[in-house]
Amino acid sequence: xxxxxxxxxxxxRMGRLDRDLPRLGNxxxxxxxxxxxxxxxxxxxxxxxDSPVQIRTAPEMQAGRDPWHALRQAGLGxxxxxxxxxxxxxxxxxxxxxxxxxxxxxxxxxxxxWNRVAVAAPTRGCGATFSAVSLAMSLAxxxxxxxxxxxxxxxxxxxxxxxxMTAAGTMRAFLTGATEMGDHMVRAGDALALGLTRGAANDAxxxxxxxxxxxxxxxxxxxxSPDVALCDLPPVLENDDLSAFLPHVDGVILVADxxxxxxxxxxxxxxxxxxxTQVLGVVLNQVARSGPAPFFA
Amino acid sequence: xxxxxxxxxxxxHMPYMTLDDLAEILRRRRALIISIIGFGLCVTAMLSLFVxxxxxxxxxxxxxPPRVMAELALADRVVPLAADLPRLRDRLLAHDVLDQIATAxxxxxxxxxxxxxxxxxxxxxxxxxxxxxxxxxxxxxQAQLVAQELSHRLIGLSAEERIVxxxxxxxxxxxxxxxxxxxxxxxxxxxxxxxxxxxxxxxxRMRTDLAELTQRIDMAGDLHDLEQRRQLERxxxxxxxxxxxxxxxxxxPLLALxxxxxxxxxxxxxxxxxxxxxPALRTAARLQRLTGHAPLAVVPRAAGSDRDAPRVPVWITRxxxxxxxxxxxxx
Numbered sequence: 001x002x003x004x005x006x007x008x009x010x011x012x013r014m015g016r017l018d019r020d021l022p023r024l025g026n027x028x029x030x031x032x033x034x035x036x037x038x039x040x041x042x043x044x045x046x047x048x049x050d051s052p053v054q055i056r057t058a059p060e061m062q063a064g065r066d067p068w069h070a071l072r073q074a075g076l077g078x079x080x081x082x083x084x085x086x087x088x089x090x091x092x093x094x095x096x097x098x099x100x101x102x103x104x105x106x107x108x109x110x111x112x113x114w115n116r117v118a119v120a121a122p123t124r125g126c127g128a129t130f131s132a133v134s135l136a137m138s139l140a141x142x143x144x145x146x147x148x149x150x151x152x153x154x155x156x157x158x159x160x161x162x163x164x165m166t167a168a169g170t171m172r173a174f175l176t177g178a179t180e181m182g183d184h185m186v187r188a189g190d191a192l193a194l195g196l197t198r199g200a201a202n203d204a205x206x207x208x209x210x211x212x213x214x215x216x217x218x219x220x221x222x223x224x225s226p227d228v229a230l231c232d233l234p235p236v237l238e239n240d241d242l243s244a245f246l247p248h249v250d251g252v253i254l255v256a257d258x259x260x261x262x263x264x265x266x267x268x269x270x271x272x273x274x275x276x277t278q279v280l281g282v283v284l285n286q287v288a289r290s291g292p293a294p295f296f297a
Numbered sequence: 298x299x300x301x302x303x304x305x306x307x308x309x310h311m312p313y314m315t316l317d318d319l320a321e322i323l324r325r326r327r328a329l330i331i332s333i334i335g336f337g338l339c340v341t342a343m344l345s346l347f348v349x350x351x352x353x354x355x356x357x358x359x360x361x362p363p364r365v366m367a368e369l370a371l372a373d374r375v376v377p378l379a380a381d382l383p384r385l386r387d388r389l390l391a392h393d394v395l396d397q398i399a400t401a402x403x404x405x406x407x408x409x410x411x412x413x414x415x416x417x418x419x420x421x422x423x424x425x426x427x428x429x430x431x432x433x434x435x436x437x438x439q440a441q442l443v444a445q446e447l448s449h450r451l452i453g454l455s456a457e458e459r460i461v462x463x464x465x466x467x468x469x470x471x472x473x474x475x476x477x478x479x480x481x482x483x484x485x486x487x488x489x490x491x492x493x494x495x496x497x498x499x500x501x502r503m504r505t506d507l508a509e510l511t512q513r514i515d516m517a518g519d520l521h522d523l524e525q526r527r528q529l530e531r532x533x534x535x536x537x538x539x540x541x542x543x544x545x546x547x548x549x550p551l552l553a554l555x556x557x558x559x560x561x562x563x564x565x566x567x568x569x570x571x572x573x574x575x576p577a578l579r580t581a582a583r584l585q586r587l588t589g590h591a592p593l594a595v596v597p598r599a600a601g602s603d604r605d606a607p608r609v610p611v612w613i614t615r616x617x618x619x620x621x622x623x624x625x626x627x628x
Contacts, residue, residue, distance in 0.1 A: 093597045101594035259577050265586035281593025284584055289597050
């Protein structure tokens with residue numbers, strides 16, 4: 001296996017973080033150091049079955065253009081509740097909650113020099129996808145920043161539905177190197193790139209465990225150079241997909257449903273994540289507005 | 298702010314409940330609670346259909362003094378009526394008598410008529426006290442009629458017994474008189490003893506006894522005559538039984554209240570049990586208390602979320618659906 005390109009990427013990224021963090025200045029929230037992502041010609045990878053995999057490089061990238069700007073533009077679908085003109089109307093309390101989460105998250109990431117965040121719930125139906133999308137939209141609202149949202153819940157993808165968008169392909173194809181980043185990722189506005197997926201992949205654990213996946217994901221981060229990369233992941237307690245992907249993220253945000261998640265769920269999540277990553281915090285979702293205590297208490 | 302995922306401290310997750318938590322549980326599970334209370338009320342309402350109210354009819358009798366003042370002297374020779382009361386009561390409330398009454402007044406549905414009837418000397422009754430006959434029955438008219446019937450039977454039984462007693466006394470005295478007179482007339486005194494003073498004394502004593510018996514027979518005859526004409530002590534109705542218009546005991550409201558109270562207790566218990574089985578985090582304060590995590594963010598439900606609507610338990614929904622299928626024209 002050739003590690004030349006991958007090692008370059010890690011060094012490059014860590015060096016950029018180390019270099020940029022103290023100098024926030026006017027170069028975006030995380031002080032992104034210009035266009036450090038490099039276009040590589042042919043990066044040789046090894047797939048699970050040891051067959052060589054080639055990550056194809058888009059012409060724009062070969063030409064030295066910023067891959068972020070080379071991504072295809074796509075708007076949110078008309079039925080998306082995240083559109084500004086959504087018929088459902090904006091819920092200011094929900095938006096405010098995610099703006100608050102954004103601020104806290106940015107502070108944590110900035111303090112620690114991190115930018116890869118997994119969003120997961122203990123069990124299904126807690127609102128991890130909704131939280132990931134909402135947080136991504138909120139982050140994308142910060143001028144001059146770049147946010148990537150990846151739908152890594154390969155078994156039950158939901159980001160595309162939440163945004164009422166049609167995915168160009170499957171995340172599985174992208175993570176196995178079959179689809180080039182420029183063909184898979186889209187950009188919704190200037191500040192948000194989306195990695196959507198179509199259909200379910202039953203071998204999600206195998207894909208996320210593979211080194212190809214790691215390489216492709218790291219390559220994508222390197223090339224797009226986002227300030228924050230959010231990954232919507234499957235429930236922690238339902239399968240090992242999250243554990244397989246944990247080495248590639250800096251921390252996990254647990255999304256708990258106020259009505260469904262129990263303290264025992266949180267404890268079991270902690271056991272699962274023990275020694276693997278940081279729990280950045282718990283987002284308590286679906287909290288009742290009425291009742292003896294206000295929802296934020 | 299971040300934390301390395303650590304092996305959780307189990308003791309940290311020991312839940313306890315604050316009043317706010319309890320109020321929130323009750324608010325959130327109000328549909329379940331209301332359903333169970335409603336179910337309890339329905340059950341007790343159906344049960345109350347089989348529980349009738351109890352009406353009481355009372356008839357008061359007093360012991361009337363003899364009507365013939367001249368004959369009052371005889372009163373000390375007659376057993377006072379009040380002394381007969383326990384025996385009369387026992388005879389009146391005997392099973393065979395009550396069975397007759399039950400048959401006559403169609404009270405076969407009353408399981409324990411002897412328990413529904415009471416007769417006692419009541420010093421608080423009008424006058425110097427009297428006998429109060431109480432009848433407690435589900436039907437007010439039946440209660441009135443049975444009280445009147447018992448009263449009527451008591452008067453009749455009393456009069457009958459006293460007449461029979463007078464007859465027996467008269468018959469006894471008459472027999473004694475006859476025997477004594479026979480003894481006197483059959484007395485053969487030998488000529489040798491006709492001057493015997495002892496014999497003369499015996500004869501005089503027997504004649505005295507005969508005279509006394511004759512006097513007592515006359516008195517007994519008078520008593521018998523007076524009893525037959527109801528001129529001596531007797532029972533009289535002083536307050537006839539009225540048709541009761543309000544029940545003395547109606548357990549239906551109490552039963553319904555009990556259904557509601559028991560339903561409420563069960564409902565709260567079920568709500569707490571459901572909460573105990575699934576102790577969801579609910580609020581940020583509870584999250585922090587149970588897990589030690591201060592939430593990174595608290596996201597409220599979207600306005601108009603269907604979660605805010607009271608959730609009707611599935612079993613009630615199914616009953617409603619079955620009802621709608623069976624009787625679609627009613628809904």
